Amino acid sequence: MLAGKHITLIISGGIAAYKALDLIRKLRGAGARVTPVLTRGGAEFITPLSVAALAGEQVYQDLFDLKDEAEMGHIQLSRAADLLVVAPATADIMAKMAGGHADDLATTLLLATDKPVLLAPAMNVRMWEHAATQRNLAQLRADGIAITGPASGDMACGEYGPGRMAEPADILDAIAAMLGPKPLKGKRILVTSGPTHEPIDPVRYIANRSSGAQGTAIASALRDLGAEIIFVTGPASVPAPAGVRLVPVQTAREMLQATLAALPVDAAVMAAAVADWRVENDFAQKIKKTAQGTPELHFSENPDILKTVSAHEMRPALVIGFAAETENVVANATAKRARKGCDWIVANDVSPATGIMGGAENAVHLVTETGVEDWPRQHKTGVARELAARIARALT
Incomplete structure (x- = not known):
């Protein structure tokens, strides 16, 4: 799978560092060469000897090791590698990367490299959710850094939530996606994402809880397989992926216009959570409380973007819709596929108890003309990679 590929693996200081040993074993089993870099913090959790034994190579640790500088300088x-992987990527190393710091060997390599970089974050749930970490994460993504994970689960500190490093097998899949074949090279794919905002007045609007995370992950996964991506997104709470043609919109009507302008494409993945209705009599000025009581709002249906694209004269070869349901998920999604005329529907349960809408994970059912597949609950990047692989098989 990775025969002939060269990975520089940076192991930073977190309890998840022990998983890096299994990752090295899996990488070598897939045919990759692994050059390990162990930070001072990482060496508090695993030993250079164990890393070297599994990698079969020297472990690099010190920026100012004159012997290493003479034989192989840090630049x-x-x-030298095809890809730099940081696993685990702590909050500290992510902050240094986002700020462009280079105060040890690992951060100097990350700043000096001209190769792609993949991070596997691992930290306490509160650290992961902290505004500073999320701000750094957004900057790293904007800089073109790939992210895999984190997953949710029990922590070594006794807390529960997102922050667990992705499992070595999942990191291996992410590496393979970045370095593997590009089956979608030469294909143009439209991805819609995020919510739409339908104005009530200049300061109020109708929206939903969609974060845009799943659509963003799908666009990234398709890009990694070589596709040219037109990314039409409403006002999402996650940053758009790097390396795509970004088309920002606000309303459903704007999204329809941008979608039709993107045609022709080879496939359309309609992941946006489009508002079904808009306020027909939206106000030009902010609505004020008055003695007359509550203002009357008159609603009208928004255009059906999925149905329009499915019936369009420049219909893509593959049209994929999404169904966010709170009951009878599969039955409603199956009926929606027939009603809209699309090829596939990706359906999920967005009841508040699932934590899926706006959350980091998803559990979907893929509805096609041949039946229904139930996929396990996983991080949205995992769903995206699996869907991208299915799209590649369908188009090639």
Whole structure:
């Protein structure tokens, strides 16, 4: 799977560092060469000897090791591999990367490299959810850094939530996606994402709880397989992926216009959570409380973007819709596929108890003309990679 590929693996200081040993074993089993870099913090959790034994190579640790600088300087080391992987990526190393710091070997390599970088974050749930970490994460994504995970689960500290490093098998899949074949090279794919905002007045609007995370992950996964992506997104709470043609919109009507302008494409993945209705009599000025009581709002249906694309004269070869349901998920999704005329429907249960809408994970059912597949609950990046692989098989 990775025969002939060269990975520089940076192991930073977190309890998840022990998983890096299994990752090295899996990488070598897939045919990759692994050059390990162990930070001072990482060496508090695993030993250089164990890393070297599994990698079969010298472990690099010190920026100012004159012997290493004479034989392989840090600039050469930063560019010798096909991919740099940081696993685990702590909050500290992510902050340093976002700020452009280079105060040890690992951060110097990351700043000096001209190769792609993949991070597998691992930290306490409160650290992960902290505004500073999320701000750094957004900057790293904007800089083109790939992210896999984190997953949710029990923590070594006794807390529960997102922050667990992705499992080595999942990291291996992410590496393979970045370095593997590009089956979608030469294909143009439209991805819609995020909510739409339908104005009531200049300061109020109708919206939903969609974060845009799943659509963003799908666009990233398709991009990694070589596709040219037109990314039409409403006002999402997650940043748009790097390396795509970004088309920001606000309303459903704007999204329809941008979608039709993107045609023709080879496939359309309609992941946006489009508002079904808009306020027909939206107000030009902010509505004020008055003695006359509550203002009357008159609603009208928004255009059906999925149905329009499915019936369009420039219909893509593959049209995929999404169904966010709170009951009878599969039955409603199956009926929606027939009603809209699309090829596939990706359905999920967005009841508040699931934590899926706006959350980091998803559990979907893929509805096609041949039946229904139930996928396990996983991080949205995992759903995206599986869906991207299915799309690649369908188009090639």
